[in-house]
Amino acid sequence: MTGKLVNGEVVPRAREDLTAEELDWEEMMNETCHQFIVFRQVSPLVVAKKIHDDEVSVLVDIGGHLSYRAEVLVLKPAPIQVHWPLGGYLATFGDKESVQYLLCENSMLHENETQYFTEQPVYLLPSFYGYYPPPSSAAEARTIRAMVEKALDAATPFPSLASAERSPAHAFPSLPAVPISIPFELQLPDRKALGLPPKEDGTFIFFNFAEPYKVDRQVFATWMQILNVTQNTVLLLPSGATNERNQNMKKYMSARGIDPKRLIFTTINGVPWQLTSMTDTRHILSFVDLYLDTFPFGTDVLSLVETLYHEVPVLALQGRSFSEMVGTSFLKTLGLPELIAQSKTKYVATAARLVRSTREDLTAWPASEDLASTVSDC
Numbered sequence: 111m112t113g114k115l116v117n118g119e120v121v122p123r124a125r126e127d128l129t130a131e132e133l134d135w136e137e138m139m140n141e142t143c144h145q146f147i148v149f150r151q152v153s154p155l156v157v158a159k160k161i162h163d164d165e166v167s168v169l170v171d172i173g174g175h176l177s178y179r180a181e182v183l184v185l186k187p188a189p190i191q192v193h194w195p196l197g198g199y200l201a202t203f204g205d206k207e208s209v210q211y212l213l214c215e216n217s218m219l220h221e222n223e224t225q226y227f228t229e230q231p232v233y234l235l236p237s238f239y240g241y242y243p244p245p246s247s248a249a250e251a252r253t254i255r256a257m258v259e260k261a262l263d264a265a266t267p268f269p270s271l272a273s274a275e276r277s278p279a280h281a282f283p284s285l286p287a288v289p290i291s292i293p294f295e296l297q298l299p300d301r302k303a304l305g306l307p308p309k310e311d312g313t314f315i316f317f318n319f320a321e322p323y324k325v326d327r328q329v330f331a332t333w334m335q336i337l338n339v340t341q342n343t344v345l346l347l348p349s350g351a352t353n354e355r356n357q358n359m360k361k362y363m364s365a366r367g368i369d370p371k372r373l374i375f376t377t378i379n380g381v382p383w384q385l386t387s388m389t390d391t392r393h394i395l396s397f398v399d400l401y402l403d404t405f406p407f408g409t410d411v412l413s414l415v416e417t418l419y420h421e422v423p424v425l426a427l428q429g430r431s432f433s434e435m436v437g438t439s440f441l442k443t444l445g446l447p448e449l450i451a452q453s454k455t456k457y458v459a460t461a462a463r464l465v466r467s468t469r470e471d472l473t474a475w476p477a478s479e480d481l482a483s484t485v486s487d488c
Contacts, residue, residue: 154181161187174199183208198410200433202227218435237443299378314343317398324404336461349375349382395420403437
């Protein structure tokens with residue numbers, strides 16, 4: 111990822127497969143880096159050769175074994191290779207010859223656990239995560255609206271078939287054939303369309319958008335305990351890949367005397383909404399009151415920081431392993447220890463207490479600008 115300055119980023123997909131947000135990010139990188147090279151649809155050997163030929167001094171990987179390009183590290187194109195676990199792989203790379211260093215925080219990787227890592231830890235303070243605040247939704251709306259209007263002006267009646275590489279999947283030749291979540295005020299659903307209670311009802315909304323596999327039986331059972339001891343509360347979750355999963359959750363609730371209607375899945379007028387972009391997620395965050403982190407495998411780094419940046423409190427359970435410590439690490443960095451529960455019992459009790467209080471009751475809750483500065487100053 112990085113060389114003498116910032117020399118390149120391994121991106122395996124073709125440009126037409128990138129979303130509007132990813133294209134904006136690429137443009138930002140081009141403007142801020144001395145040199146920015148994107149690799150798409152080329153073999154790991156080609157990538158490694160380019161890195162080696164450019165005499166990159168330090169190669170930083172963020173994906174680990176979740177990445178499409180882990181093979182590049184094995185080829186050892188740079189003298190120093192580092193794993194920075196921003197992409198969700200919160201574990202050792204497992205090969206000290208390929209990766210020598212791990213960027214983390216001492217609250218995430220304790221000294222007695224370093225024996226299980228092949229990398230030498232390098233502790234960053236105050237946070238291991240470098241966060242770039244997202245553009246305002248208004249700016250996003252203007253940018254994408256202009257792009258769509260330009261495409262509509264050039265629209266043809268039928269999908270274009272003439273293309274040297276790949277035909278667009280629509281009738282607008284100038285519009286990239288990518289899934290775009292348009293942040294128009296009229297496009298994004300309101301509370302009613304989402305199936306959420308009216309704001310005047312004062313319903314407290316718990317939320318989580320972690321991958322479904324992280325919401326296991328113990329996590330869901332704990333969340334149901336929270337609903338059971340609180341009143342006028344609901345839990346909002348992303349629509350699952352299958353309706354069977356959603357129905358099983360509701361059956362679990364019914365069997366324990368909890369109204370299944372208190373579990374709401376993200377939909378738009380009854381149609382499942384998968385939250386395919388951060389624009390979607392940011393919109394949802396404007397409606398919710400408290401984010402319930404999963405355990406033992408917590409929410410991914412980006413989603414967690416986005417949630418905190420949008421001033422939605424996160425309740426996390428204190429863990430012991432590296433993969434369990436992301437949420438608690440950020441909360442400690444931000445000076446919000448009251449949002450870290452030391453046990454499942456206290457996790458439930460803290461959630462119940464927060465329902466009875468308000469967000470303003472949280473001590474030293476940082477402003478968005480201060481939060482971004484604190485989290486990104488690593």
